[in-house]
Amino acid sequence: MNREISDELLNAFADNELDGTEKAELLERIAADAGLRAKVCETWHLKELVRSAHPLPGKNRGAKRKPRFRDRFGLPLAACLLLAIGGGSGWLAHDEYDELWIPAPQLKTIQAQGNRVILHLVSGDAAEIEKALRQAEQLATVRDKAGGIVQVELVANGNGIRMLQAGNAQLAARLATMRQQHDNLRLVACNEAMDRLRERGVDVTLLPNVDVVPSAIEEIATRLNQGWRYLQV
Amino acid sequence: MEESRPRLWRLAHSWCRNRSLADDLVQDALTKALKSHSQLRDEDSLHAWLCGILAHCWHDHLRSHRDMDDVAEIDEYHLVAAGTPEADCLQSEVVRSVRQAVAALPVGQREVVTLVDLEEFSYAEVAAVLEIPIGTVMSRLSRARNTLKESLREHNACGVTTPRIARVK
Numbered sequence: 001m002n003r004e005i006s007d008e009l010l011n012a013f014a015d016n017e018l019d020g021t022e023k024a025e026l027l028e029r030i031a032a033d034a035g036l037r038a039k040v041c042e043t044w045h046l047k048e049l050v051r052s053a054h055p056l057p058g059k060n061r062g063a064k065r066k067p068r069f070r071d072r073f074g075l076p077l078a079a080c081l082l083l084a085i086g087g088g089s090g091w092l093a094h095d096e097y098d099e100l101w102i103p104a105p106q107l108k109t110i111q112a113q114g115n116r117v118i119l120h121l122v123s124g125d126a127a128e129i130e131k132a133l134r135q136a137e138q139l140a141t142v143r144d145k146a147g148g149i150v151q152v153e154l155v156a157n158g159n160g161i162r163m164l165q166a167g168n169a170q171l172a173a174r175l176a177t178m179r180q181q182h183d184n185l186r187l188v189a190c191n192e193a194m195d196r197l198r199e200r201g202v203d204v205t206l207l208p209n210v211d212v213v214p215s216a217i218e219e220i221a222t223r224l225n226q227g228w229r230y231l232q233v
Numbered sequence: 234m235e236e237s238r239p240r241l242w243r244l245a246h247s248w249c250r251n252r253s254l255a256d257d258l259v260q261d262a263l264t265k266a267l268k269s270h271s272q273l274r275d276e277d278s279l280h281a282w283l284c285g286i287l288a289h290c291w292h293d294h295l296r297s298h299r300d301m302d303d304v305a306e307i308d309e310y311h312l313v314a315a316g317t318p319e320a321d322c323l324q325s326e327v328v329r330s331v332r333q334a335v336a337a338l339p340v341g342q343r344e345v346v347t348l349v350d351l352e353e354f355s356y357a358e359v360a361a362v363l364e365i366p367i368g369t370v371m372s373r374l375s376r377a378r379n380t381l382k383e384s385l386r387e388h389n390a391c392g393v394t395t396p397r398i399a400r401v402k
Contacts, residue, residue, distance in 0.1 A: 008371040015349060017356055046381055050350040053331035054247050056239045
């Protein structure tokens with residue numbers, strides 16, 4: 001693929017619109033070109049800015065809802081259910097969890113077609129971090145079609161680095177527990193993104209057991225070449 | 234359908250920047266949806282279907298309040314944002330800047346960028362919601378993001394480091 005990479009194509013990549021082959025080819029081009037990497041990164045960050053500037057209205061404006069499953073029973077019970085169900089063929093009848101977990105059909109494909117997944121977080125938004133953590137745990141818990149564990153790499157760049165920064169005790173404890181429970185889960189931070197945050201005067205100190213790679217996009221490209229599946233949070 | 238109300242309201246508000254108008258648009262859309270629910274073929278696409286009805290209501294509103302016969306014109310049509318000063322003061326500078334930048338986009342571009350980034354619709358879904366070709370979705374999105382990147386450069390931590398061409402007026 002030697003053609004000029006248009007803004008439309010870069011947008012399609014950033015929006016996860018491309019299929020496997022096209023995405024892999026474009027990733028290689030992007031990984032080798034600092035200018036393209038910066039453009040993609042800028043687009044991811046812009047998406048996050050737009051999203052975080054338009055939060056959902058509060059409960060007083062939205063319709064009255066029954067208490068969420070999570071509100072009533074909390075995350076620990078959900079986590080136990082998750083562990084108990086593990087690699088079963090049917091997934092949880094999640095109800096309102098559906099937006100946070102990986103959809104059942106996609107999970108089945110992952111289980112059927114591979115056992116290595118790279119999960120990519122760009123946003124520093126609390127809800128997106130929550131989604132990333134749940135999906136990483138979900139993937140680290142399931143079994144592939146042969147009953148083997150799934151290798152999971154959760155890679156963060158852009159403001160997603162916030163998830164891996166020291167300073168948030170609750171998040172640190174949760175990530176430490178996840179790492180203890182799942183040897184198959186690797187946490188990865190993008191050095192380019194950390195440098196950009198430092199340029200803005202942000203103190204970037206990572207949690208222990210977080211690996212740093214030179215560039216998240218290079219890491220994703222490498223993993224795709226190695227046959228990993230790519231999921232964007 | 235009620236589950237979609239907060240998301241529809243956020244979308245309507247990002248388009249019109251007016252709380253009471255957003256209330257009216259969402260109510261209008263849900264009322265129409267209830268009347269024509271039998272036309273919905275796939276329950277999984279309920280939210281996209283509702284967004285399509287909301288877009289119709291929004292376009293009807295634009296037509297009835299402006300001299301604009303052709304909805305295709307909305308790509309180049311700018312609507313002045315009508316936020317309240319009190320509310321704006323409470324918002325952080327970044328949030329305010331982003332909302333202003335989105336509100337300053339031509340309506341057609343604003344619709345596409347919010348459907349992609351807020352509702353996380355695929356390009357095909359956006360094309361179906363707005364009843365426009367996918368190519369138009371992509372070109373509007375590209376123009377919208379280029380404008381937003383320029384407007385919000387100071388807030389963008391991942392800013393492109395290549396030299397910029399000075400704008401000459």
